[in-house]
Each structure stands twice: as C-alpha cells, then as structure tokens.
Amino acid sequence: MSNFWLHPSLILILGSLLLPFVPSRLKKGYLLLIPLLVFARTLALAKGIFGQVQFLDWTLVFGPVDALSQVFGYIMSLMCILGTLYGLHVKDDKQHIAAWFYVAGSIGAIYAGDFLTLFLFWELMAFSSVFLIWFRGRQQSLAAGLRYLLVHVAGGLALLAGIVWHCKTTGSWAFDATFKDLAVNHATPATWLIMIGFVLNAAVPPLHAWLPDAYGEATFNGSVFMCAFTTKTAVYALCRGFAGTEILVPLGVIMALYGVVYAVLENDCRRLLAYHIISQVGYMVAAVGLGTQMAINGACAHAFAHILYKGLLFMGCGAVLHMTGESKFTALGGLWKKMPWTFVFTLIGGLSISAFPLFSGFVSKSMIVSAGFEEHKLWVGFLLMLASAGTFLHTGLKVPYFIWFGKNQPKPEVWNRAAEPPWNMNVAMAVTAFLCIFIGCYPLWLYKMLPFPEEAFKYLPQVYSGYHVSETLQILLFTGLGFFLLLKKLEPEAKISLDLDWPYRMGGRAFLWLARKPIQAVDTFVGELYRLAGLIPLMLAARFAALVDNDVVDGLVDGTAEAVRGIGRRLRFAQRGQMQQNLAFAFGVAAVLIVAFLLYSNH
Amino acid sequence: MKLVRLIEFLRRHLKTVVRLCFGVLALLLLVDALFVDKSHAHTGPERLPAFWSIFGFIGCVLIIILSKWYGHAGIMTREDYYDE
Numbered sequence: 086m087s088n089f090w091l092h093p094s095l096i097l098i099l100g101s102l103l104l105p106f107v108p109s110r111l112k113k114g115y116l117l118l119i120p121l122l123v124f125a126r127t128l129a130l131a132k133g134i135f136g137q138v139q140f141l142d143w144t145l146v147f148g149p150v151d152a153l154s155q156v157f158g159y160i161m162s163l164m165c166i167l168g169t170l171y172g173l174h175v176k177d178d179k180q181h182i183a184a185w186f187y188v189a190g191s192i193g194a195i196y197a198g199d200f201l202t203l204f205l206f207w208e209l210m211a212f213s214s215v216f217l218i219w220f221r222g223r224q225q226s227l228a229a230g231l232r233y234l235l236v237h238v239a240g241g242l243a244l245l246a247g248i249v250w251h252c253k254t255t256g257s258w259a260f261d262a263t264f265k266d267l268a269v270n271h272a273t274p275a276t277w278l279i280m281i282g283f284v285l286n287a288a289v290p291p292l293h294a295w296l297p298d299a300y301g302e303a304t305f306n307g308s309v310f311m312c313a314f315t316t317k318t319a320v321y322a323l324c325r326g327f328a329g330t331e332i333l334v335p336l337g338v339i340m341a342l343y344g345v346v347y348a349v350l351e352n353d354c355r356r357l358l359a360y361h362i363i364s365q366v367g368y369m370v371a372a373v374g375l376g377t378q379m380a381i382n383g384a385c386a387h388a389f390a391h392i393l394y395k396g397l398l399f400m401g402c403g404a405v406l407h408m409t410g411e412s413k414f415t416a417l418g419g420l421w422k423k424m425p426w427t428f429v430f431t432l433i434g435g436l437s438i439s440a441f442p443l444f445s446g447f448v449s450k451s452m453i454v455s456a457g458f459e460e461h462k463l464w465v466g467f468l469l470m471l472a473s474a475g476t477f478l479h480t481g482l483k484v485p486y487f488i489w490f491g492k493n494q495p496k497p498e499v500w501n502r503a504a505e506p507p508w509n510m511n512v513a514m515a516v517t518a519f520l521c522i523f524i525g526c527y528p529l530w531l532y533k534m535l536p537f538p539e540e541a542f543k544y545l546p547q548v549y550s551g552y553h554v555s556e557t558l559q560i561l562l563f564t565g566l567g568f569f570l571l572l573k574k575l576e577p578e579a580k581i582s583l584d585l586d587w588p589y590r591m592g593g594r595a596f597l598w599l600a601r602k603p604i605q606a607v608d609t610f611v612g613e614l615y616r617l618a619g620l621i622p623l624m625l626a627a628r629f630a631a632l633v634d635n636d637v638v639d640g641l642v643d644g645t646a647e648a649v650r651g652i653g654r655r656l657r658f659a660q661r662g663q664m665q666q667n668l669a670f671a672f673g674v675a676a677v678l679i680v681a682f683l684l685y686s687n688h
Numbered sequence: 689m690k691l692v693r694l695i696e697f698l699r700r701h702l703k704t705v706v707r708l709c710f711g712v713l714a715l716l717l718l719v720d721a722l723f724v725d726k727s728h729a730h731t732g733p734e735r736l737p738a739f740w741s742i743f744g745f746i747g748c749v750l751i752i753i754l755s756k757w758y759g760h761a762g763i764m765t766r767e768d769y770y771d772e
Contacts, residue, residue, distance in 0.1 A: 349755035350764055425691040458730040466730065470740075474747040547728065555724045556734075558716055560744035566713065567748030574752055580764040590770055 090135040092147050092196070093126045093162060094189035094206070098676060101185040105178050113173055116181060120166040123192070127162040130155065134198060143258060146198025152536040153385070157195045157321045159534060160389045161188065164313045164396055171400055171513035172306030180220050184310045186213035186676065191314040195321055199258045200248040200279075203322070207244065207286075210315060211237035212672055217307030218299055229302035232586065236285070236295040244282025250275035260326065269329045269376075280327055286319035287370055288363050289336050290343050294586035296363060297347070301356035301412075305403035308355055312362055312399045313392045320369045320388050324536075329376025337371025338468050340364065345475030349575070350582040354402045354484055355412050358395065361480050364472055365391050365438065371469065372453040375460055378537040379544065383452030385535050390445035390524055394437035397517040398480060401431030404506040404514070405488060409499045414483075414577035418493030423503035428489040430514035435485055437521040439477035439561055442554050445521045448528035451553060452544060474564045481561075482568045487577055717741060 100119035107115045132155075136147030150158075165188045172180065190213060193206030211234065218230035252258050254275060255267070268276040285292040296316070300308050327333065344364025351357040365387070372384035404427045405420065406412045421428055433444070440446035450473065457465035487493070495503070505511065524531050528548055532541035547553060568575065698705055721737035729735050 345751060346755045346758060349752060350759040421695050422692055425695060429691065463731060470743065471747045471751070474744050475751045478748055478751060550728060551724045552726055552728045555716070555720045556740045559720060559738070559740035560747070562713055562716060563741045563744035564748040565709075567745050567752070571749065571752050574756060578764065579767060580759075581767050581769060582759060582763050583765060583769070 090148050091126060092136060092193070093123045093130075093158065094193040094196075096123050096126060097165070097185045097189040097192070101182040101189075102673075102677065104182055104185075116169055116173055117166070119185070120162065120169050120188075123188075124162040124166055127155075127158045127192070130158070136196075140201075143201055144199065145202045146259075147193070147202055148196050149198035149261070150196065152534075152538075153321070153324060153381075154195050156385050156389060156534045156536065157317070158192060160392050161192050161195065161314065161317075164188075164310075164392050167393075167396060167513050167517050168306065168310045168313070170516075171309055171403075171510050173509040174507045175306060177220070179216070180304065180307070183213050183216035183220065184307065186672075187217065187310055187314060189213075191318045194318050198260060200252060200260050201258060203260055204241075204245060204248060207282075207318075208241050209676075210318065211241060214307075214311055214315065217311055218303045220307065221302060221304045223302075226302050229298055232589070233295050233299040235589070236292075240282050240285035240292070243278050243285070247275050247278025247280075247282060251279060265326050265328060268327055272330075280323075280330070283319050283322045283327070284333075284336070284370070286315050287323060287366055288316055288319075289340055289366075289370060290363075291585050293340070293343075293363050294584045297351075297356045297359035297584070298586050300359040300362070300399075301353050305407040309396055309399045309403055312358070312395045316362055316366045317388045317392055320366060320373065320384060323370065323373045324381055324384055328373055328381055330374055333374030334371050334462065334465060335374075337367045337369070337374055338465055338472075340367025340370060341469055341472035342475070343367070345472050345479070347582060347584065348475070348479040348483075350578075350580075352414050352577045352579060352581070353412050354414060354417075354488060355399065355406065357479060357484060358398050358402060361438065361476060362395060364476060365395070367472070368450060368453045368469060371465060372456060375453075375456050375462070375465075377456055377460060378540040379452060379459065380456035382532075382535040382537050382541050382544075383449065383456050386449035386452055386531055386541075387446075389531060389534075390437065390449040390521070393517055393524070394434045394445055394521050397434035397514060397521060398431060398438065398484070400510065400514045400517065401427050401434060402484070402488075404510055405503075407510070408506055409495070409503045411495065411499050413579070414487040414491075415493065415579045416499060417488045417495050418491040419489070419495070420503055421489040423500070424489070424505055426505055426511060427514070428485060430511075430518045431488075432481075432485050433518040433521055435477075435481035437525065439481040440473055440557060441477075441481075441525075441561060442549070442557060443522065443525045445524035445531075447525055447557065448531065448548050449524075451548065451557070452541075455544070455547070470560065474560055477561045477564050478568055482565060483575060486568075713741075 096119065100115075100122075104112075104115070130148070130150045132150050132152075134146060134149045136145075138145045138147065165185070168184065168188075169181065172184070175181070187210055190206045190209030190211075194203055194210065197203035197206060215230045215234045215237075218226050218233055220226075248258075251264075251273070254273070257263065264276075267273075268280070281292075288296040300311050303311055323333070341364050344360040344362070344367065347360040348357050348364070351360060369384040369387050369391075372380040372387070402412060405417065405424065408424065409417065409420075411417055437444040437446045440450045450469075454466050454469050454473075457463075457469060494500075528545065532538060532545060535541045717738050720741070726735045733739055
C-alpha cells in the first residue's frame with residue numbers, strides 16, 4: 086500500500102463497524118476518539134490530488150484537497166465531534182453508526198474529485214441519515230423517513246441522470262473547474278439536471294419541503310447531525326460546480342424570505358429552526374449565484390458559522406425535547422427556572438444566527454450582503470437585510486421567549502420532567518457556544534481558512550467598522566421593539582402549516598383512492614365476468630377431475646406440502662420482517678464490500 | 689443556581705429593564721445620527737439618520753402581519769390534517 090491515502094471517511098466507516106464490538110466501559114472514550122481522529126486526519130491533509138483508484142474504465146478520485154474542500158472538511162469533522170459528544174449518553178449503537186455513516190458520506194462527497202465518487206457518497210448520506218429519523222420510533226417518524234427517502238431518491242436520480250448524460254457527451258467524469266466553466270457558461274440539460282440534484286439537497290423551493298418534515302421528526306440528537314451536513318454539503322457542491330450561475334441569486338433570496346414567513350406560523354420549535362435553515366442556506370445559495378471571490382468567501386464563512394450556531398440551536402431545542410418530551414411552543418413555557426443554562430446556550434445560538442456583533446453570524450453573513458451591494462444588486466442586499474430582521478425575530482426572540490418565558494404554563498408532567506440535560510449535552514452546547522462567540526470576536530481565525538484569504542483580509546477592517554455595527558444593531562434592536570409590541574399577534578397557535586409536501590402527501594392518498602375505488606370496481610367487474618364465463622364451466626370439469634384426483638394424487642401432494650411447510654417454518658425465523666433492520670443490514674453489507682474493495686484495489 | 693437568581697432579579701425589576709432597553713434604543717439613534725461615519729454606505733437613503741432603525745422596525749411589522757395573513761388565508765390548518 087505504497088500510495089495509500091487515508092480517507093477521513095474511511096476512519097468513520099471502519100470506526101462505526103467496530104463500534105458494536107467495543108466493551109461498554111470503553112464505549113464513551115471510543116465514541117469520542119473516532120471523531121477526534123477524523124478531525125486530526127482532516128487537519129493533516131496536504132493540498133494536492135490523492136486517492137486515485139482505477140475502477141473498470143473509470144479513475145475514481147477520493148481526495149482532491151484544496152482550500153474550498155478543506156474549509157468544509159474542517160467544519161464537518163469538527164461538527165462530528167460536537168454532535169457525537171452531544172449524544173454520548175445514547176446507549177443504542179445503531180444511532181451512532183447511522184450518524185457516522187452520514188458524516189462519512191458528507192466528508193466523502195466534499196473530497197470527491199469525480200462524479201461517480203460524488204454520487205456514491207451523496208447517496209450514502211441520504212440512506213444513512215434516514216435512520217436518524219426512523220430511530221425516533223414514532224409512527225410519524227416512519228412515514229416522515231419514507232417521505233425523506235423518496236424525495237432524496239428522486240433528487241439522486243436527477244443527479245445520476247445528469248451525471249451520466251454529461252459524462253457521455255463530454256467524456257469527462259471530473260468534478261472540477263472545467264465542469265464549472267461548462268455549467269456556468271454553456272449550460273446543457275445535463276448540467277441542469279446535476280444542479281437540480283444539488284439544489285434539492287440545499288432545500289431550494291420548491292424542492293425544500295422535505296427539510297422541515299424530516300428535521301422536525303428526527304431523534305433529539307439526529308437533528309443536530311442532520312441540520313449540519315446535507316444542506317451544507319450541497320452548498321459546497323454548488324460552490325465547486327455552479328459559482329456564478331445567475332439564477333441562484335433570486336432563488337437564494339426567495340429561500341431567505343420563504344423560511345422567515347413559515348417560521349412565523351410554526352408551532353414546533355425544531356420545525357421553526359428547520360425553516361430557518363432554508364432561510365440561512367438562502368444567503369449561501371445567493372452568494373454562490375453572485376460568484377465573486379468575496380461572495381464565495383461569504384458562502385463558505387456563512388456555512389462554517391451556520392453549522393455551529395444551527396447545531397447549537399438544535400442542541401438547545403433537542404435538550405428541551407429530550408428532557409420534557411415536547412417541542413411545541415403551545416406545550417412549553419416558563420422553563421427558565423428548570424433549564425436556565427440550556428436557555429443561555431440557545432440564546433447564544435439565536436444571537437449568532439441573528440448576526441449580533443461579537444457573535445459568529447455577524448462576521449459571515451455581512452460578507453454576503455456586502456458582496457450583493459458591491460455587485461450593485463441593491464435588491465439582493467436589501468431583501469437579505471429584511472430576512473435578517475426576520476431571523477432575529479424568530480430564532481433570537483420567538484424561540485427563547487416562548488420556551489423559557491411566555492404566559493403559557495406547561496402541563497404538570499411536562500413541567501416535572503423538565504431539568505438540565507446530562508453533562509455531555511451541556512458540554513457540547515458550551516463548546517459550540519464558545520466557538521460561536523470566538524468566531525465573532527476573532528474573525529481572522531475563520532477568514533484564514535477561506536478559499537480566497539487575501540480577499541477576506543481586505544474585508545476584515547470593514548466588519549467592525551462603526552457603520553456596520555450601527556447598521557446591524559439598529560435593525561436588530563428595532564426588530565426586538567417590534568417583537569414586543571406585536572407579541573400578542575405572535576402567540577403560537579396549535580396548528581400546522583401546509584407546505585409543498587402537500588402534493589406528494591395528498592397525491593399518495595389520491596393514488597390510494599384510485600386504487601380503492603375505480604381500479605377496485607374494474608377488478609370486481611372482471612372478476613365477475615371471469616366467474617360467469619370461465620369459473621362455472623371450470624368448476625364442472627374440476628368436479629369430475631376431483632373424483633380421479635381424490636384417490637390417486639392426494640397421497641403424493643400431501644407429502645410435498647408437508648415438506649414445504651417445514652422449510653417455511655424454518656425460514657420464518659431468519660426473516661424478521663422489519664424493513665429498517667433489513668435495510669440497515671443491507672447497507673452495512675454494502676459498506677463492508679465497498680471498503681474491502683477500496684482497500685484491495687489500493688494495492 | 690446563580691443564573692436563576694439573576695433572571696429572577698431581572699424579572700422583579702422588569703420596569704427598570706424595559707426603561708433601560710428604551711434608553712439603549714435612544715442612545716443608538718443618537719450615536720448613529722451624530723458620530724457614525726457613513727462614507728461606506730452603499731446607497732443615498734442609508735445616510736439618513738435612523739434609516740436602518742426604521743427599516744428594521746417596519747420590516748419586522750411587515751413580516752409578522754403579512755405572514756400571519758398568509759397563514760390565516762388557508763395555509764394554517766388543524767394539526768391532524770394529514771392523519772387518516
């Protein structure tokens with residue numbers, strides 16, 4: 086293995102496969118060790134192109150390392166540590182394995198230099214993250230997981246179709262600068278299909294409804310993982326392949342505002358946060374569309390900061406769900422007495438996402454807004470500013486206020502269950518909160534990692550200029566004034582809001598109706614016809630045959646039937662009949678085969 | 689639990705806290721009008737004193753009212769809507 090290049094995802098995949106064999110007293114240490122190793126490996130990656138593997142006619146490239154992949158690899162592996170620490174007390178190995186496979190998929194997609202590798206890891210992400218929804222174990226989780234899988238399989242198919250089409254016409258499988266030039270300057274139906282695959286994962290409307298549907302239903306720690314990886318990997322892929330695609334600018338701005346509108350209506354805190362992912366990813370998508378060096382820096386910086394503060398927010402709301410069993414505003418309220426530290430951490434997340442000075446969002450979001458203004462797209466700048474008012478309104482004010490304060494008094498059983506979460510959850514929140522403030526106070530640390538550091542350094546003096554601080558504080562504090570003046574209007578309502586998952590949720594029902602009513606009627610009619618024309622004469626013939634049959638053939642057939650029943654009885658024990666378990670088993674076997682193949686082919 | 693006591697203290701003196709907040713808002717407007725260098729502003733209106741305060745406040749009110757109107761126009765529905 087002379088040219089063996091240790092892929093960070095490989096550590097995670099092997100680490101998850103070994104997890105069930107680790108003795109329980111060593112488990113917590115092991116759970117922390119593997120993500121730390123992945124993080125160390127990501128930091129140690131030298132720039133260049135590594136991990137080239139010949140596979141049939143293709144050259145798979147597992148490791149082109151440059152500034153763009155490094156900044157995303159860095160934050161993904163960092164988030165893996167924080168997310169695992171947050172769920173450290175979860176005793177169910179399956180949940181950790183699913184989460185790690187998911188992260189492995191994301192990191193693998195980030196370090197993919199060709200479309201086949203990208204697609205492989207892209208699908209690994211979808212098929213492993215669905216378990217984070219299913220493991221919640223509710224009836225609704227099963228349905229939400231299936232919908233999630235369905236949408237992602239559709240997106241994956243669009244991506245695959247685009248990839249095959251593109252590669253057959255151009256003869257190149259490389260996912261690099263030449264592809265970007267083609268996709269931006271000479272877009273073809275194939276590159277459009279690839280973009281549809283990407284923007285579905287980035288949750289760009291109208292392909293966004295899977296996100297709140299799934300993230301609101303996942304396990305308390307599953308959502309912490311989910312909020313970080315899928316959408317931001319898509320932002321990375323868009324940065325790599327579609328920087329400067331004009332259409333992404335209006336789409337991004339629509340996303341930023343769309344999320345804000347639905348967040349007003351939302352009654353479930355985790356679904357509200359999910360809508361704000363759409364809103365925040367909108368900034369990044371718009372930045373990718375602008376495509377200037379400053380905008381791409383902004384997209385990367387904002388993705389980096391976003392993963393931390395959104396992770397923190399999902400940790401805070403996840404802690405409330407974990408401890409009280411509730412995530413609806415109408416069932417919560419006044420928890421400051423019971424969970425004060427969770428409140429402080431969530432507030433820090435809220436202030437970071439709102440881009441308060443000294444918090445992380447302030448140094449990343451402004452880069453995108455400034456890039457919009459500098460490109461003389463004033464409407465982009467102003468509408469994104471409007472969306473930031475909405476962000477503070479909900480995530481900074483509505484979430485903390487209606488969970489920890491407010492007039493609502495939760496039911497006694499909810500109130501009695503409420504308490505600060507286990508130590509590991511608190512530590513994970515504290516570290517993430519620290520990082521949010523650290524980035525806000527010392528932006529240079531983040532700016533140094535960006536794809537165009539020189540451009541970022543030029544922007545640095547503007548960040549804490551008097552004008553920028555005054556502008557931001559005015560917007561945010563006067564939004565706060567509006568919030569308290571209109572508090573009555575914002576009282577949560579025990580309702581759900583219809584979104585664009587309606588067509589496929591109700592479409593399924595229409596299909597079912599079609600199956601039940603008209604198709605059933607046709608079936609009955611055909612059945613009747615068959616009975617009259619075919620069955621009655623047949624029965625007469627059969628009665629005659631039975632006379633012969635009864636005495637001669639029966640003995641033989643009975644013996645065979647007995648044997649089949651015996652085999653069936655034995656098979657029944659092997660077949661457990663649970664779809665999730667069977668799927669998990671199948672994915673596991675597939676993963677082992679892939680790893681074995683990669684190791685073998687590196688010789 | 690020092691943190692709980694701090695929050696209790698602030699809640700007991702809510703009126704003072706609210707007055708302080710109004711003070712901060714007024715101070716912010718004053719500083720913006722008198723001291724902030726606006727040469728970096730991208731457009732003319734941004735140079736007006738308190739432009740972003742008005743933008744923030746009106747933006748917030750619009751977001752709340754328009755979203756709620758949209759929600760009540762048929763988008764918000766009963767929680768068991770999708771249950772069979």
